[in-house]
Amino acid sequence: MNIHLICTGTELLIGHTLNTNQQFIGDCLDRAGYRLATERCIPDTGEAIAAAVREELARADLVITVGGLGPTTDDLTRDAVARELGARLKYDPEVHAVITAYLAGRNVPVPAESLRVQAMVPEGATALPNRNGTAPGLWCPAPGGKFVVLLPGPPRELQPMFRDQVLPRLRELAPPEVVRLSFAVCGRPESAVAEVVEHELATFPGIEPAYCAHPAQVEVRLSAAPAFRERLELARARLTECLGDDVLPAGCTDPAQAVATMLLERRLWLATAESCTGGGIAKTVTDLPGASAWFCGGVVAYSNDWKECLLDVPDHLLTDHGAVSAETAGAMLDALFRRYEADAGIAVTGIAGPAGGTPDKPVGLVYIATGLRTRQQVTRHLFPGNRDSVRQRTITTALNQLRLQLLQNA
Ligand code: AMP
Ligand code: MG
DSSP, X not given: OOEEEEEEOHHHHTTSXXXXXXXXXXXHHHHHTOOEEEEEEEOSOHHHHHHHHHHHHHHOSEEEEESOOSSSTTOOHHHHHHHXXXXXXXXXXXXXXXXXXXXXXXXXXXXXXXXXXXXXXXXXXXXXXXXXXXXXXXXXEETTTEEEEEEOSSHHHHHHHIIIIIHHHHHXXXXXXXXXXXXXXXXXXXHHHHHHHHHHHTTSTTOXXXXXXXXXXXXXXXXXXXXXXXHHHHHHHHHHHHHGGGBOOTXXXXXXXXXXXXXXXXXXXXXXXXXXXXXXXXXXXXXXXXXXXXEEEEEEOOSHHHHHHHHOOOHHXXXXXXXSSHHHHHHHHHHHHHTTOOSEEEEEEEOOSSSOOOSSSOTTEEEEEEEETTEEEEEEEEOOSSHHHHHHHHHHHHHXXXXXXXXXXX
């Protein structure tokens, strides 16, 4: 099934709104075993919408449009598509009733004409009720057994409609074309991961790998025809064996999730002491719901004074070795156990740049100290990239270092 997506909205083209609907639809289709063949983004004009629908319909089996279903003057998709399909727009009292019911009790005055516009359905089309807004989606048959699906732009309206109403209809039209598996690998460069994967997959014909590199982490995706589902599982098992502890547990997309599971199981409390990441590690772990059951807190100590006051880093140590040193990272970690009574800790100090580097201590130099009360480790890194990259790599690498220690201490 050839699926094409058209995103309408001048705000997308001028960069005022990030096109998250493309990402959501692409991801949903991929997980369901379908492929989004192409996407295009067009301005809010009737001509642009009509031309895009005509062109995409010539090559696709299913064209999805997003946006422009509301009641304002720049909402032109319904009209443009109906015209393009040669379908008359008809007022649908049932759709009107659904919209009125949605608005009942919400106390939002909506002009009668705007309600009427949103209750117009192209002849032959099915309205897809909108649980989170007024404009329904529209599932429209097109010549040649094809379809055009019109969806509302606001992500909170589009997402449930796509999952609950579009995907099931898609499954009725055609079975999934691919099965996919993915897993995350931490602590190995993309090329090193790829080398292992390519080598091992030679014995698993029909399995296609793809890689997505994130800072300090690589996502490996394996795809195959549905008939090879079992082979796909075997391939994953083999790769997990070869890549060992660098593979995150199934379902984990970053090392924080694996750390969380182990801390919770062992009833251990984590604390963090951060300099160059400015609280990024604390943010990452508290992004996980339920973090209050294993994370006691974090200290962000940027200046030397604060490293002394809040983390007991001795003055002589800062003078002799500097704030960015293995000694300082180790002392920061120590304080988490002594002063804050944590069971597990992460401390980081580094030079994120762009300024502040010296020949001895260049931008990207980071020391990461992690461990449990009984077992600690300080590592030195030279991370590439800009400030954002150095900080993100520090966060992921630090969490992964603790993950590996927890695994060894099982
Ligand atoms: P529309 O249905 O085109 O009037 O869009 C309604 C709202 O959804 C606006 O705030 C848009 O910026 C937003 N929106 C439309 N398309 C997208 C998209 N592709 N990604 C994210 N937001 C969008
Ligand atoms: Mg729009």
